[in-house]
Structure formats: structure tokens, C-alpha cells
Amino acid sequence: MADVVIAGGGPAGRALARACARRGLETTLVDPAPGRRWRATYGSFADELPSLPESAVACTPSTTLAFGTRPHVLDRRYLVLDNAGLRTWLDGGYDVVAGTVSGVDHGGQGSSVRLEDGRILATGLYVDASGVRLRGDRYEQTAFGAVLPAEDALRLVDDPDTAVFMDWRETESGFLYVLPLGDGTVLVEETSLARRPGLPLDVLAARLRARLKAVGLTSRGREERVRIVLDAPIPQRGRTVPFGTAAALVHPATGYSVATAIRLADPVADAVVRAWDRGPAAAASAAHRALWPSPARAVHGLRRHGLRALCGMPAEVVPVFFDLFFTLPTGLQRAFTSGREDVSGNTEAMSALFRMSPWTVRKHLIGWRALRRSR
Structure with a gap:
């Protein structure tokens, strides 16, 4: 019986598997195609990530620019992850099972994870890091x-x-x-x-x-x-612990999630270990709290409001909005793009944008002022 079974062999699933294994939890990762290379390109601001080995970084561009209607030099280091190097860093210390999870049954002493080929894996804690399913009309x-x-x-x-x-x-x-x-x-x-x-x-x-x-x-x-x-709802708490995009870790206004998942792997694993002696339900509850503390929930709500405001802007207004955004102080830019639990930084960034916007942009941000006052 494994302590933790994680479904999903992408960066999020492997980051959490590594973190759990390093804390002494017997961990099994279920991956439909363990030998398949990661083909997506992962870019991130360096300050969003924990310290990585050089082998996990493919490139650090000399300059990072953004254009609305004019150029802006970003005062934050941007990098491209090396998929093979990142995977090597995340691999090791846990078992990998080739297969696809078809369902899970939770009991008082643990969970039974069913695979499509009929195998059953017994575990204390089940984590779903297999991605988000597109259901309905979503952003x-x-x-x-x-x-x-x-x-x-x-x-x-x-x-x-x-x-x-x-x-x-x-x-x-x-x-x-x-x-x-x-x-x-x-x-x-x-x-x-x-x-x-x-x-x-x-x-x-x-x-x-x-x-x-x-x-x-x-x-x-x-x-x-x-x-x-972009707008997957925050999952309800239960015995299945979501992680990565399955846990709605995608930033609603930027689409980024990989760096967040890698950064959260350690605190989530820490929370599980601290609660482990109190049983599977307590461990799952602790993981949920580590994923979505109250400040993160508040920030997520603010960012979803930002997503709706962006989508309501006419095409010709959007470049003007981003000219304004990239003239904000770097700290406020960082708060909105990367400060997952920084409620005050996110509200200040949104308030500053509202104050500096011309009416052509401001009329699409009217709700930001009311939202800030309600916090």
C-alpha cells in the first residue's frame, strides 16, 4: 500500500510526487505514458519559481519586452524551462506505474484507486494531477x-x-x-x-x-x-486532492500555472506530513487548506474579475490597457501576475490601473473600484 498515489505525470504531478517522497511518504505516480517527452514550451518569470538547477533552465533571454501600442522593457528575469532537465530534477524517489485512473473509492482507512486495465492501487491519500477537463462554456x-x-x-x-x-x-x-x-x-x-x-x-x-x-x-x-x-472553479474539499490545473492553479488572467504548481509542491507535501498521523481524511483536508488558503481564494476572485473585464474590452482598447499595466511599478505588476496570496498588492494594482486609465479604458473597469472597497 502506498502512502500517496498521484494521477498525472506532467510537471505538476511529478513535482508533488518528488516533494512527498523527499518527506518519507511512499509515493506512486500513475502516468498514462511514462516515456513520453513533454512537448509544451514552459516559460516563467524567475521569481515565480524555487531555486532550480542549471540543467532545468534552457534559456534566460537577455531582455524581455512587452508591447501594447509601444515597447516596455520588463524589469523581471524571464526564463524558459528545459523539459528534459526539469523532468530529471523532478524524477526519483517514487514509483511510476504506467496506466490511467478510471475511478477511486474512499474509505475510512484509505482509498482504492482503480486503473482502466483493472488493477487497483491501495493508498492513504489520492491526488488528481491529471489536468482539467473542458466542460461547458468556459473562458x-x-x-x-x-x-x-x-x-x-x-x-x-x-x-x-x-x-x-x-x-x-x-x-x-x-x-x-x-x-x-x-x-x-x-x-x-x-x-x-x-x-x-x-x-x-x-x-x-x-x-x-x-x-x-x-x-x-x-x-x-x-x-x-x-x-x-482559465476559469475553472476552485475545487470543493473532499478526499480527492486536486493539484496543478485540476486544482484551478491556472492564473485566470495570464494562463500560467506550471511555476505555481512547482512552487506549491513543497508546502502541500509539508501539510500532508504534519496531518498524516491523524488519518487520511485529515491529510486530505490539510492539503486542500495548503492549496487554497483564504488569501489565495480572495486573490483568485479578484483575478477572475480582471479576466471578465479584459474580455469585455473592445479589441482596440486592449493594447492601451496593457500600455498602462506595464507602466505600473514592477512590484504591482508582480503582485497581479505572481502574488497568489497578496491581496493588498492585487487590489492596489487594480486600483492604480483604474486611477490612471482614460475613460475609454476606465468604463470597462468600473467594477474594480467597488470590488476593492468590498475587500
């Missing part, structure tokens, strides 16, 4: 990207060692994301920040190909498809 971030040789990317950006966090110029209801990958290639991605339902990937693919064609390029390398649910 989504979608993107379509192509990996280009750095010399080709020069036709789109001035410096292939510069990351472009977002570029709203010359883009219809979306932005261009440009990320050097550290291996002589650059990811260029046509992105729809937030929409309900998500903008179809074939529309974004057509936009990117038209953009490349306009500068004499064609997409002939690896392509990347992104679809992220």
Missing part, C-alpha cells in the same frame, strides 16, 4: 506557435535573444509571443489571451502563417498548440 486561452531558426526569427524581431512577453501591435484580437529556446531556435506564437469559448486553433494558425508569409517565411519546423481553461 480559454488558445495559441498556435511555430519554432523557427533564429536567423528566420530576425524578420519578426530585432534580436533573437529577446523574449517578447506579448505584442499587441498589428494583431487582431490577440498578441504575438516570441521566445528564444536556447538551442538556436525561437518560438513564435499567435495567442488569444482570453475568450469564451476559446478562439479556434485553426484561426490562430491561419493568422500566424499569414504573418510569416508577409515577411517571406513559412512554418517548416515543430508546431505547438495551446488550449488552457
Whole structure:
């Protein structure tokens, strides 16, 4: 019998498996395809992550820019994770079982995890890190990207060692994301920040190909498809502990979640260990509290309000909004994008944006003032 069984072999599941194993819990990870490489590109601000080994970082761009209607140099270090190096760092100390979870039965002394092939794994604590399922009409971030040789990317950006966090110029209801990958290639991605339902990937693919064609390029390398649910509700507390996107760790206004999951793995594992002697129900309850303390719930509500405000803006107003956002002090930018439990920082960032906005933007942010007063 394992102490902990975790379903899902992505970065979130493996981060928590590593954290639990390092604390002496017998941990089993259930992965449908343990040998499959992670193909998504993971970028993050460095201050969102714990200390990583050099092998887990593929690239740290020399400069990070953002464009609304004009350029802004971001005073935060941005990095690209090396998927193989990250996985090596997260692997080890726990068992890996190839399979897919079909269901789980909870009892007083533990849980029985059923796999599709009929096997049953007995465990004290069950964690679902298998991702979020798209149900109903949800807000989504979608993107379509192509990996280009750095010399080709020069036709789109001035410096292939510069990351472009977002570029709203010359883009219809979306932005261009440009990320050097550290291996002589650059990811260029046509992105729809937030929409309900998500903008179809074939529309974004057509936009990117038209953009490349306009500068004499064609997409002939690896392509990347992104679809992220932004407004998954905070899960109800129960015996199944969600983690990663299954736990609604996706930032509602940016779509980022990997760094948050890696950072939260240790405190969640700590909470489980502290409650372990009180039984499975107490351990699950402690994990839920570590995932969603009251300040994080309050911030999540503020950010979901920000998501709705962004989606209510006409396309021509959005670049102006981001010009304002990227003129905020770096600390307030960090609070809104990364301060998961920073209620005062998030409310101050939203209040400052409201105060500095012209009426064309402010009328879409009217609720922010009332929301801030209610906190």
C-alpha cells in the first residue's frame, strides 16, 4: 500500500510526487505514458519559481519586452524551462506505474484507486494531477506557435535573444509571443489571451502563417498548440486532492500555472506530513487548506474579475490597457501576475490601473473600484 498515489505525470504531478517522497511518504505516480517527452514550451518569470538547477533552465533571454501600442522593457528575469532537465530534477524517489485512473473509492482507512486495465492501487491519500477537463462554456486561452531558426526569427524581431512577453501591435484580437529556446531556435506564437469559448486553433494558425508569409517565411519546423481553461472553479474539499490545473492553479488572467504548481509542491507535501498521523481524511483536508488558503481564494476572485473585464474590452482598447499595466511599478505588476496570496498588492494594482486609465479604458473597469472597497 502506498502512502500517496498521484494521477498525472506532467510537471505538476511529478513535482508533488518528488516533494512527498523527499518527506518519507511512499509515493506512486500513475502516468498514462511514462516515456513520453513533454512537448509544451514552459516559460516563467524567475521569481515565480524555487531555486532550480542549471540543467532545468534552457534559456534566460537577455531582455524581455512587452508591447501594447509601444515597447516596455520588463524589469523581471524571464526564463524558459528545459523539459528534459526539469523532468530529471523532478524524477526519483517514487514509483511510476504506467496506466490511467478510471475511478477511486474512499474509505475510512484509505482509498482504492482503480486503473482502466483493472488493477487497483491501495493508498492513504489520492491526488488528481491529471489536468482539467473542458466542460461547458468556459473562458480559454488558445495559441498556435511555430519554432523557427533564429536567423528566420530576425524578420519578426530585432534580436533573437529577446523574449517578447506579448505584442499587441498589428494583431487582431490577440498578441504575438516570441521566445528564444536556447538551442538556436525561437518560438513564435499567435495567442488569444482570453475568450469564451476559446478562439479556434485553426484561426490562430491561419493568422500566424499569414504573418510569416508577409515577411517571406513559412512554418517548416515543430508546431505547438495551446488550449488552457482559465476559469475553472476552485475545487470543493473532499478526499480527492486536486493539484496543478485540476486544482484551478491556472492564473485566470495570464494562463500560467506550471511555476505555481512547482512552487506549491513543497508546502502541500509539508501539510500532508504534519496531518498524516491523524488519518487520511485529515491529510486530505490539510492539503486542500495548503492549496487554497483564504488569501489565495480572495486573490483568485479578484483575478477572475480582471479576466471578465479584459474580455469585455473592445479589441482596440486592449493594447492601451496593457500600455498602462506595464507602466505600473514592477512590484504591482508582480503582485497581479505572481502574488497568489497578496491581496493588498492585487487590489492596489487594480486600483492604480483604474486611477490612471482614460475613460475609454476606465468604463470597462468600473467594477474594480467597488470590488476593492468590498475587500
